[in-house]
Amino acid sequence: MSxxxxxxxxxxxxxxxxxxxxxxxxxxxxxxxxxxxxxKDFPNDPTKSKTVTLGFNxxxxxAYADEGADELRAYKLAVMHLNGEGDGGLMNxxxxxxxxxxxxxxxxxxxxxxxxxxxxxxxxxxxxRMIEKDKVIMFSGGxxxxxxxxxxxxxxxxxxxxxxxxxxxxxxxxxxxxxxxFRHFFNAHMSGAxxxxxxxxxxxxxxxxxxxxxxxxxxxxxxxxIKNTTEAMGWNTTxxxxxxxxxxxxxxxxxxxxxxxxxxxxxxxxxxxxxxxxTQAVQFGLRDKxxxxxxxxxxxxxxxxxxxQGAGDNIKGILGTTNWNWTLQDEGSxxxxxxxxxxxxFPPSQAAHTCYVQTLLYADACERAGTFYPPEVIKxxxxxxxxxxxxxxxxxxxxxxxxFKDVLVVKGNENATSQFDLLEVVQQVPRSQVEYxxxxxxxxxxxxxx
Amino acid sequence: xxxFSVVVLTMPLWMQPFGAAYPDILQKFVIFGVFAIGxxxxxxxxxxxxxxxxxxxxxxxxxxxWSFKLLTMNIVPAIILSVVMSGIFAVAMGYxxxxxxxxxxxxxxxxxxxxxxxxxxxVLTPITNGETGLQLAKSDPRIIDRLFSEAxxxxxxxxxxxxxxxxxxxxxISAVIMIIVFYISLKIxxxxxxxxxxxxxxxxxxxxxxxxxxxxxxxxxxxxxGMYAGLAGGLLAATDPLAGAERMQWTASGEVxxxxxxxxxxTLFGPLLGVIIIKYFENIFSAVNQLDLHSxxxxxxxxxxxxxxxxxxxxxxxxxxxxxxxxFMFVVAFLPGGVLEGLQLIYKKIKTRLIKxxxxxxxxxxxxxxxxxxxxx
Numbered sequence: 001m002s003x004x005x006x007x008x009x010x011x012x013x014x015x016x017x018x019x020x021x022x023x024x025x026x027x028x029x030x031x032x033x034x035x036x037x038x039x040k041d042f043p044n045d046p047t048k049s050k051t052v053t054l055g056f057n058x059x060x061x062x063a064y065a066d067e068g069a070d071e072l073r074a075y076k077l078a079v080m081h082l083n084g085e086g087d088g089g090l091m092n093x094x095x096x097x098x099x100x101x102x103x104x105x106x107x108x109x110x111x112x113x114x115x116x117x118x119x120x121x122x123x124x125x126x127x128x129r130m131i132e133k134d135k136v137i138m139f140s141g142g143x144x145x146x147x148x149x150x151x152x153x154x155x156x157x158x159x160x161x162x163x164x165x166x167x168x169x170x171x172x173x174x175x176x177x178x179x180x181x182f183r184h185f186f187n188a189h190m191s192g193a194x195x196x197x198x199x200x201x202x203x204x205x206x207x208x209x210x211x212x213x214x215x216x217x218x219x220x221x222x223x224x225x226i227k228n229t230t231e232a233m234g235w236n237t238t239x240x241x242x243x244x245x246x247x248x249x250x251x252x253x254x255x256x257x258x259x260x261x262x263x264x265x266x267x268x269x270x271x272x273x274x275x276x277x278x279t280q281a282v283q284f285g286l287r288d289k290x291x292x293x294x295x296x297x298x299x300x301x302x303x304x305x306x307x308x309q310g311a312g313d314n315i316k317g318i319l320g321t322t323n324w325n326w327t328l329q330d331e332g333s334x335x336x337x338x339x340x341x342x343x344x345x346f347p348p349s350q351a352a353h354t355c356y357v358q359t360l361l362y363a364d365a366c367e368r369a370g371t372f373y374p375p376e377v378i379k380x381x382x383x384x385x386x387x388x389x390x391x392x393x394x395x396x397x398x399x400x401x402x403x404f405k406d407v408l409v410v411k412g413n414e415n416a417t418s419q420f421d422l423l424e425v426v427q428q429v430p431r432s433q434v435e436y437x438x439x440x441x442x443x444x445x446x447x448x449x450x
Numbered sequence: 451x452x453x454f455s456v457v458v459l460t461m462p463l464w465m466q467p468f469g470a471a472y473p474d475i476l477q478k479f480v481i482f483g484v485f486a487i488g489x490x491x492x493x494x495x496x497x498x499x500x501x502x503x504x505x506x507x508x509x510x511x512x513x514x515x516w517s518f519k520l521l522t523m524n525i526v527p528a529i530i531l532s533v534v535m536s537g538i539f540a541v542a543m544g545y546x547x548x549x550x551x552x553x554x555x556x557x558x559x560x561x562x563x564x565x566x567x568x569x570x571x572x573v574l575t576p577i578t579n580g581e582t583g584l585q586l587a588k589s590d591p592r593i594i595d596r597l598f599s600e601a602x603x604x605x606x607x608x609x610x611x612x613x614x615x616x617x618x619x620x621x622x623i624s625a626v627i628m629i630i631v632f633y634i635s636l637k638i639x640x641x642x643x644x645x646x647x648x649x650x651x652x653x654x655x656x657x658x659x660x661x662x663x664x665x666x667x668x669x670x671x672x673x674x675x676g677m678y679a680g681l682a683g684g685l686l687a688a689t690d691p692l693a694g695a696e697r698m699q700w701t702a703s704g705e706v707x708x709x710x711x712x713x714x715x716x717t718l719f720g721p722l723l724g725v726i727i728i729k730y731f732e733n734i735f736s737a738v739n740q741l742d743l744h745s746x747x748x749x750x751x752x753x754x755x756x757x758x759x760x761x762x763x764x765x766x767x768x769x770x771x772x773x774x775x776x777x778f779m780f781v782v783a784f785l786p787g788g789v790l791e792g793l794q795l796i797y798k799k800i801k802t803r804l805i806k807x808x809x810x811x812x813x814x815x816x817x818x819x820x821x822x823x824x825x826x827x
């Protein structure tokens with residue numbers, strides 16, 4: 001009897017619970033999207049509207065603000081070109097291309113912007129605003145791998161594609177890769193693979209390296225990749241020191257280098273951090289020193305023209321790698337430099353290049369898929385081979401959403417002809433030399449439906 | 451109280467014209483509302499200016515995310531744990547910091563919070579994942595969840611017994627919690643405990659001469675407000691399972707002080723107003739760009755439109771900090787009681803004018819007015 005009663009109350013309670021839950025869900029349903037409920041309708045479907053909105057989430061303040069400003073210029077240019085304004089830029093050289101200059105799938109492209117503040121929290125809040133309020137169908141942006149990874153995992157939850165801008169950490173397409181995240185930029189592992197042989201040729205096989213590393217995912221993986229490469233050549237790693245991002249003053253980290261017995265300093269820094277640490281290292285006389293009978297050398301594995309501009313004369317002769325440089329002579333690079341220069345009056349940076357290319361690649365993938373439905377667009381991007389966007393023939397690898405293309409080893413130009421001619425391409429390392437097995441970093445892409 | 455609940459729960463409707471009716475900002479409104487309500491219990495009642503409350507927010511978030519990683523994706527244990535954890539932190543910090551008062555107290559709390567922040571960045575990276583921030587992974591153990599079901603495809607999302615806690619449902623859950631904690635703070639304000647806290651603010655020495663040991667009261671107020679902050683941190687993680695060290699930075703502590711002062715220190719609704727103003731500025735104002743301005747001023751002739759856009763673009767977008775700063779200066783200089791005082795002034799002005807108008811129209815309405823007033827009382 002009591003059992004039965006118990007059972008009854010149990011059932012009653014369950015019914016109340018389910019009814020309550022169903023009620024709450026039903027009440028909220030018209031307004032919020034749940035990634036489990038869409039079959040063919042998907043969040044922010046632009047099919048019924050005349051325009052399609054893209055979100056550009058970039059750092060407008062903090063250590064990477066310069067890069068962010070240049071990225072935004074590139075995005076605006078890409079939107080112009082997609083809408084058939086301007087000279088069309090890379091749309092003329094991209095092969096294959098289905099872009100017609102009438103927006104994406106016939107819809108005019110508009111955009112909204114946000115400030116990531118180079119903080120994961122702020123970036124996600126800003127991305128949420130774009131998705132929930134401005135109804136973007138794709139968002140893009142970058143300059144910090146930590147922020148990119150945070151946004152990418154949010155992209156997966158929300159079911160909105162994220163086209164990463166500048167992010168160089170191995171984790172972005174390695175252990176933290178996501179089905180909804182794509183990266184055109186190269187990564188630390190590729191930098192190491194490209195830089196290694198050049199370092200061996202220039203500085204020999206008996207060196208002692210001292211690392212100063214930005215203390216977050218990008219710094220960690222770059223330190224690891226460069227360390228692996230150099231140690232394989234026979235170099236010693238004297239010490240690795242982590243420095244906070246945006247430290248401003250690096251003198252307390254550079255002083256110990258002087259007496260460490262190291263003869264190479266590797267700066268795993270980027271943006272304003274790299275400008276400050278390099279300038280201070282030069283001021284401390286590191287480059288004029290002789291250690292172990294060899295000239296002291298500084299290496300900056302990830303280089304950009306914007307940083308070179310900030311560091312001035314200090315970068316002369318310093319080796320590093322870069323994704324793209326405006327002095328490249330191929331058709332695509334030339335077309336991009338020309339149309340960027342016409343609008344803004346100076347050449348674009350590598351950050352601008354990668355963001356511009358990402359936007360066009362997304363638009364083209366929608367055209368090829370014939371829909372904005374994310375799983376189809378993702379399939380159109382996976383394994384896509386294209387050319388004519390600078391860097392030669394490129395492939396979006398399906399296994400980890402990483403682009404594979406040639407990598408540039410560069411050197412700070414000793415005799416610059418203009419204020420922009422700061423990097424001299426030492427070697428264009430072919431794609432085959434930097435390719436690696438997708439499984440070495442682990443991670444899982446996850447499902448097609450967020 | 452009922453009106454308050456209705457106002458909060460209908461936010462998605464009346465925020466529509468302000469362009470702020472989307473889940474993320476609504477969640478931020480109520481979650482930071484919890485934070486500010488708690489902060490107001492300490493600062494508003496006792497007058498102790500803590501510069502370290504962000505530390506509790508951060509502790510709450512980290513605890514909640516770890517609970518998601520290790521135990522279950524259900525937010526109930528996560529929130530309870532984050533409140534408990536931040537309570538423990540608050541006891542430790544309060545025990546040390548409350549030995550001093552005034553500016554020394556502020557400096558001690560600031561130092562403590564910055565210490566937490568820097569530890570989270572450096573030594574404690576295995577726990578906090580440093581700059582990248584603590585995130586969920588598919589391979590996390592989630593012991594309790596695994597007892598009932600197998601791991602699904604993709605990352606699980608946070609739930610409250612099956613209801614997803616992102617989007618609008620996340621807002622409603624947080625809003626209900628905020629209404630509850632608002633009610634608790636209302637009770638505290640009106641209790642004898644609250645009265646003693648106010649007495650501490652008025653004159654702590656006199657309290658001591660009367661034979662009260664003020665320390666336990668101060669410490670409880672500090673711990674309660676610390677737990678409120680931890681709850682807010684836990685809710686932040688519940689609606690978006692990610693915890694970053696920047697939540698602990700002193701700027702985050704400064705933000706809650708700004709919210710409280712801007713809205714009205716020591717009042718019940720003031721801090722909530724402050725939260726809405728600041729979060730609105732941060733999320734909406736900062737995103738307005740020149741294109742939006744051009745469409746706003748489109749009715750004016752071109753030259754006027756362009757000059758208006760040029761002037762106002764200084765104050766929106768990246769310039770939102772400046773607008774907020776100006777507003778803050780105005781409030782501090784002219785309305786020491788915060789925006790709430792301003793609203794009350796306006797309300798009084800309107801009321802007296804109405805009564806005056808009524809008086810001039812005749813005695814008939816006058817008597818009605820009086821009876822009405824009597825009824826009201």
